[in-house]
Amino acid sequence: MRSIATPLAPLVVAAGLFAATPVLSASAVDPLEPTFAQEEEAAPAEEPALLAIRAARLIVAPGREIENAIVLVRGDVIQAVGADVAIPEGTETVDAPVVCAGFVDAWSALGLDRGSLFDRSTRPSTSSVDGLEVYGDDYLRDAALQAGVTTVRSQIGLAGNVHGTSVALRLFPDLSDERAVLDPDAALAMQVLGNDALDRIGNVDRLLGQLESGAAYLKAQRKYAADLAEWEKKIAELEEELEKDFKKKKKDRDKEVAEAEEEGKEYKEERYKEDKKPRAPRFDADSEVLGAVAEGELPLILELHRIPEMRTLLRRLPEFGRVRPILAGVSDARFVADELAAAGVVVIVNPTTQGEGGAFGSNHLELAADLDEAGVEVLFGSGGRDASATAALPLLAARAVAHGLSPEKALYALTLGPARALDLADRIGSVEVGKQADLLLLSGDPLSATTRVQHVLIAGEKVLSADAR
Known part of the structure; x- marks a missing residue:
């Protein structure tokens, strides 16, 4: 919900009055007195549960394996990988002979x-x-x-x-x-x-x-971006210069106008010529x-x-x-x-x-x-x-x-x-800390014809379990 600031809000919060001020009904409110509605504090997001996978053989990546390894997953991310990883008490645990990336x-x-x-x-x-x-x-x-x-x-x-x-x-x-x-x-x-x-x-x-x-x-898009940046830089420098010389320029102009009037001549403004803004290429x-x-x-x-x-x-x-x-x-x-x-x-x-x-x-x-x-x-x-x-x-x-x-x-x-x-x-692509938990829990070697997929995790979620088929 968008909060609307009032001049008194910082004072009320600083004094600790935000939570203490009661919410009054419309009939009881003095129109000359400010009122403050207590906002409900958003409940902190619940931390995803931890899942521990115990693998007799963990294939971290092709050519890299760990025996008797633990993989800790929280939410969709792999939190820890190794043989000496401790499993916190109360953590859901799944065992598999072989674990590898999906x-x-x-x-x-x-x-x-x-x-x-x-x-x-x-x-x-x-x-x-x-x-x-x-x-x-x-x-x-x-x-x-x-x-x-x-x-x-x-x-x-x-x-x-x-x-x-x-x-x-x-x-x-x-x-x-x-x-x-x-x-x-x-x-x-x-x-x-x-x-x-x-x-x-x-x-x-x-x-x-x-x-x-x-x-x-x-290449044309990049040239345009470079030209535009250079043009904007020149304009900014010129504006800064004009701002510095404004009073002097105004005084000189007023003098020139007065002289022209005395001589009965028309004063002609000096037109400022600025560099033409680069034209953007057509988007395709x-x-x-x-x-x-x-x-x-x-x-x-x-x-x-x-x-x-x-x-x-x-x-x-x-x-x-x-x-x-x-x-x-x-x-x-x-x-x-x-x-x-x-x-x-x-x-x-x-x-x-x-x-x-x-x-x-x-x-x-x-x-x-x-x-x-x-x-x-x-x-x-x-x-x-x-x-x-x-x-x-x-x-x-x-x-x-x-x-x-x-x-x-x-x-x-x-x-x-x-x-x-x-x-x-x-x-x-591999079973490493910080990566998404897209994992296979297998009964044997990943490419053996006799191996069965026991569990499949995608983003840490069990999307397939052998015992649920």
Whole structure:
């Protein structure tokens, strides 16, 4: 409630009269006497309860583990992690053989309505948040949670070259929960379409041309900001100078007016000429997004599959020194693996038995291992077109392990890897103090086919429990 200050209020409060003054009825109030209504003090917010998780094996992050560890969670944040953490008396405690961070599907369709998913009218500034299916597909989210997936990057507009911005979504049972949207603008997504190699190469050049226009727009915006600041500085200096010389200038003017009247002449005011204010460039929402990508402020996720378009992209990437490309699909990437590694490009692989882009897709289960061996950073995604595929992603990751990828790298591709690539690693992706408590409590190794998910926590809230199914 907004409080209205009166001249007497400080005196009343200082004298301790605020709480003591009774509230009088309207009929009993002397109109000449001030009255004060006692405001109810807001009750202090109740501190969230503490939850302790005892893990026989805690996977802090891929390659970092603690035996017989304790994880303390208060509200949505991890408060303490370690083997020597004390559990306060009366704290709710949960035990699990294995605890790790929730899985992330870096290339999903979960949480979006079907019409928006394949929309043809999307532009760079189109937001996937607008395509959320808040009240449907509960069973698909439940299936994903049972598989350990807590976060997805989903994208609308798959029918065109430019999809718009992706949404990073946490799989709360109720997507209308404001905590569900982890990042409304997680990346700009595009894809390279075309019936033949020349078409696809041309589309790569056109997409990169859009980034060039975004960079030019951003440069113009920054120049305008600098010019405006300089103009405002000059105006402020001139106003200060005029204020200092005001009396002298007025006296001189009065003298000149008097002289003109004596001589029968018309006095002409000296017009002040100030520098023209810089004109702001026209705002363009699409160019804003493209400029952010060109400056590396927003990742670029580009779906492409064949060798010609990958090589075209890699050849031109040095022109865009700050762009952070993440390539999705990359069916034929084993043939350019060394080039991808040299460019430091991150890839999202959908480890299915069939490739999506060409004649080399039959060996897709080995693709993750082949790229990793060449030094390419690999992430996992379910393909971005079938919402039900997210639930199968951990199983497909396990199959990639069976085809040569190390378990540690596979777990990285499901947790900390996508969190880092999407600028979410300060919140999710590992079990560390200060991060969000998006956790899996498992019966065994995260990627074992016999492991069962016992509990799933998102933002410290139990959203799935085995004993409640």
